[in-house]
Amino acid sequence: DIAARLPVALSLGGPHAFLSLLSMAAAEGARVQGEDMLPDAVALPALARLRRIAARAPEGSAALNPIALLEAMGRTDEIALVPLVFGYVTYARAGHAPYAVAFSDTIGIGRGAGGVLGGTGIAFSARAVPSDALKEHIAWLMRPDVQATFIPRHGGQPSARAAWTDERVNADWGGFYRATLTTAESAALRPRFDGFPAFTNAASARLRRAFAAGEDEHATLTALRDLWRDARARAHGSLDDDRTGS
Numbered sequence: 225d226i227a228a229r230l231p232v233a234l235s236l237g238g239p240h241a242f243l244s245l246l247s248m249a250a251a252e253g254a255r256v257q258g259e260d261m262l263p264d265a266v267a268l269p270a271l272a273r274l275r276r277i278a279a280r281a282p283e284g285s286a287a288l289n290p291i292a293l294l295e296a297m298g299r300t301d302e303i304a305l306v307p308l309v310f311g312y313v314t315y316a317r318a319g320h321a322p323y324a325v326a327f328s329d330t331i332g333i334g335r336g337a338g339g340v341l342g343g344t345g346i347a348f349s350a351r352a353v354p355s356d357a358l359k360e361h362i363a364w365l366m367r368p369d370v371q372a373t374f375i376p377r378h379g380g381q382p383s384a385r386a387a388w389t390d391e392r393v394n395a396d397w398g399g400f401y402r403a404t405l406t407t408a409e410s411a412a413l414r415p416r417f418d419g420f421p422a423f424t425n426a427a428s429a430r431l432r433r434a435f436a437a438g439e440d441e442h443a444t445l446t447a448l449r450d451l452w453r454d455a456r457a458r459a460h461g462s463l464d465d466d467r468t469g470s
Contacts, residue, residue, distance in 0.1 A: 241428035250412035251338035271441035277436035316398035337410035423455035
């Protein structure tokens, strides 16, 4: 309904087209797994919704990644809404761009919660031998007071829940954390089997072609399942079907 009145873009660039589908499925309590990837009852309506929005989206927006979409929202009137997009707190704060971007939790239906977990955290390589100084530094970064002060002060997004609910942090960053907390806590986990990232890129490219052509969602789902099954057949090790859901 909004896309009929205002410029609404989807996050379709890079791997994000498939992640948008995954997020819509998560909103209905479904997760990507098994040989069928997603049940018809969830996948087909989601694909139809995405196709309808894509048909009205601003020209050129399908190629943009989340940062480029948020840049366009903060600096122009070309995009009024992106229903599903990774959150970058920089854009919620006044002063980064002419317009601050308002963020909210994603859609949810029944027991489901929309959203896909993103973000880059702190990790050690399996080949690393961390020094005591490095381990002390990591422990310092994880302290609640540091998460709520040092990290947001330097443009980082904290991981500690205490920082996400902190009044000062939210006041400084346009209420971003409080407005998206439910999504962050309940977002779907992406499968982690060998080859999933490559599948995501291929599936997203296929979705962009389908939306550009106005392809029927049944044909699109068949093509996605072919890519999915091929990726699983090529994978080494666990297919990650027994992981905890969203």
